[in-house]
Amino acid sequence: MLAQTRETFWTISPTGKAAFYFLAAAAILVFAVGVYERFRRYARAKEDPFPRLDDLPGRVVDAATTVLSNRNQFDRDLYAGLMHAFILWGFLTLLIGTTILGFDMDVYQIVTGASFFKGDFYLAYSLVMDAMGLLFVVGVGMAIYKRYSQREGRLWGRHTSLEDDAFVWTLFALGIGGYLLEGLRIRGTGFPDFETVSFVGYFVAMVIEGVGIDAAGAEALYWWGWWSHSLIAFGFVAFVPYAKPFHMISSFANVVVSDDKAGARLPSVPADLDADTGAESIDSFTWSETLDQDACTKCGRCSSVCPANASGRNLDPRDVILDLKSYREEVDAGGEEIDIVADGGESVIAAETMESCLSCMACMDACPVDIEHLTSFTKMNRQLVDTGQVNSEMQDVFQDVMQKGNTFGDPNRKRGDWSDDLEFDVTDAREEEVEYLWYVGDYPSFDDRNKKVARALARVFEAADVSYGILFDDEKHDGNDIRRVGEEFLYLELAGHHVESFEECEFDQIVCTDPHSFNTIKNEYPEIDFAEFADDPVMPFEYDEEWNADGEIGVFHWTQVVSDLVDAGRLDLSGADLDYTVTYHDPCHLGRYNGEYEAPRQLIEATGCELHEMPRSREDSFCCGGGGGGLWMEFDDEPKPSEERLREGVEDTAAGGEIEKFVVACPMCTTMFEDGRKTGGFEDDLEIVDVAELLEEALDSQGALASVGADDGTTAASAD
Known part of the structure; x- marks a missing residue:
C-alpha cells in the first residue's frame, strides 16, 4: 500500500533541488531588500502629529479583524467583497500551506529525521489546500471578469498600467498552474486512491488522461510545469515590494496605523510664519501620508463616490494620491523637483483640483484601506493659501471673516x-x-x-x-x-x-x-x-x-x-401627526464626520412624518456641494451635487414622486438645496425643510407653542 503522502521534489534532480533553493533565497533576498527600502523611506519622512502606534497590539488585532473579515470590501459592492474575500482567504491558506510544507522539509525532518507530512495530516492538508485553492482561483477569475469583461469603469484610470495586468494574471497563473501540476503528478503516479481528497487535482488528472496523456507523458510534462510554476512564484515574490502587490503589506499596515478621527480633525502647523505647510515638497508629507500613497490599490472606490468627480470637476481622489506617489518615486530616483500644487505652471497637482474638493469625506469612507485623503488635500490647500494662489472668491470670504x-x-x-x-x-x-x-x-x-x-x-x-x-x-x-x-x-x-x-x-x-x-x-x-x-x-x-x-x-x-x-419627556411630541411623506439627507459633518445618524431620524418620525430613505443614505450620503468652500465658490457643475441629490430624492426613493418634503439638518445644506431646487427645476416637486421646522410645526399643531412667550404677553401666533 502506498504511503499517504507525496514527494515534494518528484522528478527533480538533486542539482535541480539545489537550484530551487538558490532561486528561492534570491527571491526572498530581493523581497526583503525591497520591503526594507520602502520602510526606510517611511522612517525618513516627517513625524506624524497624531499617535498612530499607541496600543499597537490592539491596533493589530482590530486591523486583522477588518482585513480578514473583508468588511470594507463588502461596503457598497457585494461582488467585489466576495471576490476579494475569496482571493485573500485562498491566498493566505496557500501561503500557510506552503510554509507548513517548508517547515516539514527544512526544519522538522532535519531535527527529527521524520516527517509529519503523511497519513491523516496529509489528507486533511490536501483537502483544505484544494478547497481553498479553488476559492482563490474563483476569486481571481471574478477579478478578471470584472476588469476585462465587464470593464468596470472605476478600475480604469490614468494610473492603470501593465503592473495591474501582471498582478492579476500572475495570481491566475499561480492558481491554475498549481492544479495542473497536481493533476500531472496524480496522473503520473497512477491515480493513488487517497489522492481523491485532492478533488480538484484529481479531476484535472482525469482530464489529462482523457486527452490522451499517459503516465510517462504526465511525468515528463511535470518537470517543465514544476519549473515554470516555481519561476513564476519566485518572480512574484521578488516583484511584491516594487509594484502593486506591495499593497498586501502596505494596506494592512495602513489600517493598523489609521487615525479613527481622521478628517474630523486635522494636523496643525507650528507657530511660525515660515513653517512648512505640509505640502511644500514631497518630503513635507509625513510617514503616514507616504504610507497612504503606497497603500492605494487603484480600486477607484473613492473616485466612484466623489461628488466633485460626479459633477465633472477636475478631481479624482485616487489620481491625487497616485500622482503624489508617482512624483515621490521620480524624485527618489533622481528626477527633477517641481511644485506639489500650483495655480498654473508645472506642478504635481493643479490648484483647480484642490479647490474642487468638498471635504465631504466620502472618499475616505469608501476606501477599504483607510487612506486619509482629506489630510493631504488640506495641506495642499494650505500651500495654495501660503503662496497666495487661493481662489479669488475665497479671498473675499477670508477678508470678510477677518474684518x-x-x-x-x-x-x-x-x-x-x-x-x-x-x-x-x-x-x-x-x-x-x-x-x-x-x-x-x-x-x-x-x-x-x-x-x-x-x-x-x-x-x-x-x-x-x-x-x-x-x-x-x-x-x-x-x-x-x-x-x-x-x-x-x-x-x-x-x-x-x-x-x-x-x-x-x-x-x-x-x-x-x-x-x-x-x-x-x-x-x-x-x-x-x-x-x-x-x-x-x-x-x-x-x-x-x-x-x-x-x-x-x-x-x-x-x-x-x-x-x-x-426621550426624557421634556418635549412632548406624543400628539404630533404631520403625516407628510419625506426623505432625509444626512449632512456630511454630522454623519460621516461624527457618526450621528439616528437623532435626526428619531425626531422626524416623532413628528408623525413617513420617512423614506434615499438609496445613498447614512455613511453613503451624497454631499450637497457646500463643504470645503463649495458654498462660496462658483463651479460649472453638470449636474450640481445639490441637483443630483434632489433628483435622487424624488426619483430613486421607494416613495418616488410622493415625496413632499426634503428634510435637512444643516444650514449649509438648506442653502445648497434651496439653490438646487431652483436651478434643477424641482420647485414644484418638493419643499426643503429643516428638522427644526418640522418640530416647530408639529408642536404648533398640538398647541405646544401656545404658551411660548406668554410672559411677554405674546404667543406663537405672532411668529413669522
Whole structure:
C-alpha cells in the first residue's frame, strides 16, 4: 500500500533541488531588500502629529479583524467583497500551506529525521489546500471578469498600467498552474486512491488522461510545469515590494496605523510664519501620508463616490494620491523637483483640483484601506493659501471673516438680530448662567432662509423649557471650512477668540445649529496647543491652555440634544401627526464626520412624518456641494451635487414622486438645496425643510407653542 503522502521534489534532480533553493533565497533576498527600502523611506519622512502606534497590539488585532473579515470590501459592492474575500482567504491558506510544507522539509525532518507530512495530516492538508485553492482561483477569475469583461469603469484610470495586468494574471497563473501540476503528478503516479481528497487535482488528472496523456507523458510534462510554476512564484515574490502587490503589506499596515478621527480633525502647523505647510515638497508629507500613497490599490472606490468627480470637476481622489506617489518615486530616483500644487505652471497637482474638493469625506469612507485623503488635500490647500494662489472668491470670504467676523461681510453686531422677531427674549450667555451655550453659526444668524430655522429651534428650546443662551456679537465664524480650504492661521484666530469667549461664560454644554460648527468645536478646538500661539502679536487672543482636552464640556449637535429632551419627556411630541411623506439627507459633518445618524431620524418620525430613505443614505450620503468652500465658490457643475441629490430624492426613493418634503439638518445644506431646487427645476416637486421646522410645526399643531412667550404677553401666533 502506498504511503499517504507525496514527494515534494518528484522528478527533480538533486542539482535541480539545489537550484530551487538558490532561486528561492534570491527571491526572498530581493523581497526583503525591497520591503526594507520602502520602510526606510517611511522612517525618513516627517513625524506624524497624531499617535498612530499607541496600543499597537490592539491596533493589530482590530486591523486583522477588518482585513480578514473583508468588511470594507463588502461596503457598497457585494461582488467585489466576495471576490476579494475569496482571493485573500485562498491566498493566505496557500501561503500557510506552503510554509507548513517548508517547515516539514527544512526544519522538522532535519531535527527529527521524520516527517509529519503523511497519513491523516496529509489528507486533511490536501483537502483544505484544494478547497481553498479553488476559492482563490474563483476569486481571481471574478477579478478578471470584472476588469476585462465587464470593464468596470472605476478600475480604469490614468494610473492603470501593465503592473495591474501582471498582478492579476500572475495570481491566475499561480492558481491554475498549481492544479495542473497536481493533476500531472496524480496522473503520473497512477491515480493513488487517497489522492481523491485532492478533488480538484484529481479531476484535472482525469482530464489529462482523457486527452490522451499517459503516465510517462504526465511525468515528463511535470518537470517543465514544476519549473515554470516555481519561476513564476519566485518572480512574484521578488516583484511584491516594487509594484502593486506591495499593497498586501502596505494596506494592512495602513489600517493598523489609521487615525479613527481622521478628517474630523486635522494636523496643525507650528507657530511660525515660515513653517512648512505640509505640502511644500514631497518630503513635507509625513510617514503616514507616504504610507497612504503606497497603500492605494487603484480600486477607484473613492473616485466612484466623489461628488466633485460626479459633477465633472477636475478631481479624482485616487489620481491625487497616485500622482503624489508617482512624483515621490521620480524624485527618489533622481528626477527633477517641481511644485506639489500650483495655480498654473508645472506642478504635481493643479490648484483647480484642490479647490474642487468638498471635504465631504466620502472618499475616505469608501476606501477599504483607510487612506486619509482629506489630510493631504488640506495641506495642499494650505500651500495654495501660503503662496497666495487661493481662489479669488475665497479671498473675499477670508477678508470678510477677518474684518467682520462672519462670511457675509455684515456688521457682526447684527449677529443676534435674527432673534428680534421672536415672541420672547433669547438669553445673553455672557450675562447669565445657562445649561446650554448655543453656538448659532453664520447662516442661521445672517441668511434670511436660515434665520427661520434658528427661530424654529429657539421655539423648540422654549417649548422644552431649556436653559440656553447665545453669545450675540461675541460669536464669530467657527472656522471649520476656513480651515479646510487652507487658511490655518485665520482658523486659529477664530478658535482662540471662541475659547476665550467660552471661558468667560457659565454653562454646562455647547449645542450647535450647524454640523460644521459642531465638528470643529468638538473635535478640533481641543486639539490646539493655544500656548504655542498666545504670545504671537498677530493672534488676537491670550488664552494659553488646552481647551476641553478631557471632554468635560459636552459639545452636541442640536438634534442630539432635542432627541434626548424627547426621550426624557421634556418635549412632548406624543400628539404630533404631520403625516407628510419625506426623505432625509444626512449632512456630511454630522454623519460621516461624527457618526450621528439616528437623532435626526428619531425626531422626524416623532413628528408623525413617513420617512423614506434615499438609496445613498447614512455613511453613503451624497454631499450637497457646500463643504470645503463649495458654498462660496462658483463651479460649472453638470449636474450640481445639490441637483443630483434632489433628483435622487424624488426619483430613486421607494416613495418616488410622493415625496413632499426634503428634510435637512444643516444650514449649509438648506442653502445648497434651496439653490438646487431652483436651478434643477424641482420647485414644484418638493419643499426643503429643516428638522427644526418640522418640530416647530408639529408642536404648533398640538398647541405646544401656545404658551411660548406668554410672559411677554405674546404667543406663537405672532411668529413669522
